[in-house]
Amino acid sequence: MKLITAYSGKRIWFSVFTLSILLSIIFSGHSAAQYRIVDWGAYFADSTTDFSFAEEEYIEDIKLDQQDPQNVYVVGMTKSTFGYSMPCDSDTLFYGGPGDVFLAKYDRCGALQWSRYLGNENKTDYGYNMALDYDVFGNTTIYIGGEMKTNGRGPKAVICDGGNVPFQIKPAATWDAFVAKYDETGDLQRWTYLGGTEPDSVSSVDQILGLAVYNHHVFAVGYTESKDLDEGARIKGVSRYGQSGDGFIAEFTANLDTLSYFSYVGGRGQDRCHAIKIYQPDTGSVQLFIDGTTESVDGIFAGTGFDSVLTAAPDAFVGKWEDTSGTGKFERIWCTYIGGDGNDRGRDIDLDNKGNVIMSGQTQSDSLTWAHGYDSTYNGDIDGFVIKIPNDGGMPIWGTYFGGYNDDQQMGVLWNRSAKGDRVFITGITNSSQNPRCLPTPNRLHFPVFPILGDLQNYISGYADTAYCPNITETDAYIAELTDAALGQSLIFSSYLGGSKPEINGNQQFSYSPTLAMATTGELYIALNTYSDDIRQAVGTQFQTRIDIFHGQTDAFIARLLNDSDRMEYNCKYPPDPDAVITYAEGNFLNVYPNPAQKFNASFSLPGSATISYTVFDPVGRKILADTHFFDSGKNVLPIDLTRHPSGLYILEIGYNKELYRIKLLKE
Numbered sequence: 001m002k003l004i005t006a007y008s009g010k011r012i013w014f015s016v017f018t019l020s021i022l023l024s025i026i027f028s029g030h031s032a033a034q035y036r037i038v039d040w041g042a043y044f045a046d047s048t049t050d051f052s053f054a055e056e057e058y059i060e061d062i063k064l065d066q067q068d069p070q071n072v073y074v075v076g077m078t079k080s081t082f083g084y085s086m087p088c089d090s091d092t093l094f095y096g097g098p099g100d101v102f103l104a105k106y107d108r109c110g111a112l113q114w115s116r117y118l119g120n121e122n123k124t125d126y127g128y129n130m131a132l133d134y135d136v137f138g139n140t141t142i143y144i145g146g147e148m149k150t151n152g153r154g155p156k157a158v159i160c161d162g163g164n165v166p167f168q169i170k171p172a173a174t175w176d177a178f179v180a181k182y183d184e185t186g187d188l189q190r191w192t193y194l195g196g197t198e199p200d201s202v203s204s205v206d207q208i209l210g211l212a213v214y215n216h217h218v219f220a221v222g223y224t225e226s227k228d229l230d231e232g233a234r235i236k237g238v239s240r241y242g243q244s245g246d247g248f249i250a251e252f253t254a255n256l257d258t259l260s261y262f263s264y265v266g267g268r269g270q271d272r273c274h275a276i277k278i279y280q281p282d283t284g285s286v287q288l289f290i291d292g293t294t295e296s297v298d299g300i301f302a303g304t305g306f307d308s309v310l311t312a313a314p315d316a317f318v319g320k321w322e323d324t325s326g327t328g329k330f331e332r333i334w335c336t337y338i339g340g341d342g343n344d345r346g347r348d349i350d351l352d353n354k355g356n357v358i359m360s361g362q363t364q365s366d367s368l369t370w371a372h373g374y375d376s377t378y379n380g381d382i383d384g385f386v387i388k389i390p391n392d393g394g395m396p397i398w399g400t401y402f403g404g405y406n407d408d409q410q411m412g413v414l415w416n417r418s419a420k421g422d423r424v425f426i427t428g429i430t431n432s433s434q435n436p437r438c439l440p441t442p443n444r445l446h447f448p449v450f451p452i453l454g455d456l457q458n459y460i461s462g463y464a465d466t467a468y469c470p471n472i473t474e475t476d477a478y479i480a481e482l483t484d485a486a487l488g489q490s491l492i493f494s495s496y497l498g499g500s501k502p503e504i505n506g507n508q509q510f511s512y513s514p515t516l517a518m519a520t521t522g523e524l525y526i527a528l529n530t531y532s533d534d535i536r537q538a539v540g541t542q543f544q545t546r547i548d549i550f551h552g553q554t555d556a557f558i559a560r561l562l563n564d565s566d567r568m569e570y571n572c573k574y575p576p577d578p579d580a581v582i583t584y585a586e587g588n589f590l591n592v593y594p595n596p597a598q599k600f601n602a603s604f605s606l607p608g609s610a611t612i613s614y615t616v617f618d619p620v621g622r623k624i625l626a627d628t629h630f631f632d633s634g635k636n637v638l639p640i641d642l643t644r645h646p647s648g649l650y651i652l653e654i655g656y657n658k659e660l661y662r663i664k665l666l667k668e
Contacts, residue, residue, distance in 0.1 A: 033423075033563050033565055034453075034454040034456075034563055034564065035454070035456065035524055036542055037456075038536075038542060039544055039561065040109065040545040040572070041546050042106070042559075044057050044074070044115075045112075045648065055552075056079045056553045057076065057077070057551075057554060058077045058513065058529045059074045059515070060075060060512050061128065062558065064517045065140045067138070067140065069108045070108055071107055071113070071140075072105070072106040073103065073104070073142055074556070074558060075102070075103050075144045075146075076102055077101060077125070077126045077127060098124045099119070099126065100117050101118040101119060101180075102116065102118075103115065103117075103127065103130070103186070104116070105186065108523075109572035110545075112548075114185070118188070118191070120154045120155050124149045125147070125149065126147050126207075128208065128210075128512065129209060129211045129512065130142055131143045133254070139184060141184070142183075142184070143179055143211055143213065144179070144180050144182070144211075145177070145179050145209075146178060146207070147207040147208065148175070148193075150174070150195075154170075154171040157193055158188065158191055160187070160190055161189040166191065166192035167232065167258060167259050168232075170193065171193050172193065173196065173197055173206070173226065177194040177207055177222060178191055178193050178208070179192055179218060179220060181255075181256060192252070192256040192257075194259075195226065196228040196229040199227045199241070204225040205225045208221070209275070210276040212276045216253075217253060218251070218252040218253075219251050220250045221248065221274070222272070222273055223245060223246070223247060224247075224248050229241075229248060232259050234260050235260065235327070235328050235329050236262055237249070237261065237263025237330060239263075239264065242264065242266050242269070242296065243268060244295070246265060246266040246271050247266050247271045247294075248262065248263065248265055248273065249261070249290065249321065249330065251328075251330075260328060263330065265290070266294060266296050267300060268296055268297070269294060269295030270314075271294045271295070271300070272292050274291055274293065275291050275349045276290050277349050277351045277357070279355035287355060288320070289318065289319070289349055289357045290321065290349075291346040291347075291348070291349045291359050292316070293317070295310070295315075301336065302319065302333070303333050303335070305334050305336025306336050306389075306394060310337055311337070311339045311367075312341050312365070314345060315344050316337070316345055316361045316363075318349065319336065320333045320335070321333065334393035336389070338359070338361070338368075338387060339368075342364030343364045344362070345361050345362045346361045347362065347412070348412050349413065350414055352415050352422065355391040356388060356389065356397065357389050358386065358388045358484075359388075361384070361385050362382055362383070362384060362428075370398070370400055372397070372485070373386075373398045374400040379408070379448055380432075380445070380447035381406050381408075382407040383401045384401070384402040385400065385402065385410065386424060386426055388484070397486050398489055400482070403432055404432025404450035405439055405443075406430070407432070407472070408428060411512055411514055412425075412513075412514060412515040413425070413427075414426075414516045414518055423483065423484060425479065425516055425524065427516050428478055429475050429504065431470045431472060432449065433470055434450050434452045434458060434459060435449065435460075437466060437467070450494075454493045456495035456497070456539065457495050459496065461498060462496075462498070462500060463500070474502060475502045475504065476496040477498050477514045477528045478494065478495065479493075479514075480494040497526065497535070497539070498528075499533065501532040503528055503529065504530070514527060514529075523562060524560070529557070531554055531555075551648075551649050591603050592663050595664075598668055599641050599642070599643060601638070602652060603638075604636055604638075604656075605635045605636070606631055606634065609632050610630075611630050612630075612638075612654060612655070613627070614626070614628075614629075614653065615652075616642070616650055616665070638654075640652060642667045645667060647667050649667075650667055652664075652665055
């Protein structure tokens, strides 16, 4: 372990004995706050639709509302949809292209309340992010943002709630950004495009990658290749497009009918804004904090930023914009590069209670200078990093690398204040093993294994075999908890979360997944994307309840984690657990034919006559058929009729001889 002195910044190496004493002091007050328990986990699917969810699903963002008890919202992309949606009497949307946006609502116990889809025919659409707003009665409004591939010929933007027409009804180019507004029951209220034209053609890309809400106005940041994306804005900041792709800031009114403010962000290189957070101080004007990735030598640095030079493109950046004049025009107050001699990318930000900014990203630089952080040394290949910068800019309060000897693609960050102190949570994707045998040979730079602390999932991919080392494609999600300390930052908790197959980013160039959310009562939620059907088995006994089952290809996955000191009981009544399986029995005791089908025959052979019970569960674990029959010895056939049930993946469970046998039924 590497520790930094409070004043000199010099590295000190301790003996094993001294270090063990120091570690016991450091962690003695922290161990009880580790997130050791997966309360529930759910693969995304909706049994009320006709979709099989057998294609690819990705979650890109997760948010919790302020209701009591809280609800969970997720947004992403699915390739499993098909059909038409009629959100209003006069408007029809088609979904079923190569990818469609989905929005879903879960309750605190993991039960799906509803899911909604937004897309256009034969095109690809992504939902990257969302923000929640509340009226005076406590009702929740959900805004989602992303991009639609329209080629300039997509559907018109929809108005379902009356009032003025959206800001931009028709698409403009190849890829257009969009913002859509839903109420808490899942009804689409309205949506608008935000798209322009590329300087030399109509083939431009516009994407909304981050959303936030303040005073019922919607603030969006993202990436644009359009020279005229600010057209129609009431107030303009920087109106010069930098030619190679720019970041941007946009402010919409609550009804998405007015573009109140717009500004390009960046210079002559390619620039992208990833995330936005908003802070309102006790006195003074509202403040916008924005991060991203840049290749520009100009148009980024300002004010009290601590690094004024693009070191090696790309660099990460983060900055503060403020409406100091009170006119609605946000000016760049300070902005700083964050980078070294390798590639550095910004990903996510959060704010503490004083408006200081915590930024998460990825780096291949071994020359970043961190003060007072948990880990001051580059660990190899791609590392995660977290840095905290004062509200007014200037030198970082602390900064740290995070990861092991291989790729650690850090994504989400979350700040939380609890009775035990201020904490910073990070998440990402890694293929750095905890196993010392996996370290590179020769290991001249002394790259370390992935840091594991706690009792959740201590082995990558769930493999405890000391001979196992993952290849470059075998990745797990990870979660870690750090103290938010200006001096002597320490690691509280760190764990893998994944199965035997890869956990991955969604749309890998700009993906925010995995992503985190924290309940007011301390439960930690994570959303990730996976090829694994065995996450529960990989985690082991710390994984308590799984809701729904893996559906094939890439599945979106949501989980709620509890720490073992602050956990609160909600008396959740979970459906029958799809993992309560003794044998998956195809080719052994139990076979089903035809499969897929609408009517199935389950065949099995008995050595003697017996009473057999059977149950069929739908995709979210609800019991839809159940009965008990007497069967003779020899071969028997049990007919299962799912004609009246939606298409999708079902589970047939047969109880015999004190054992449970399960097999999957794919209803056409």
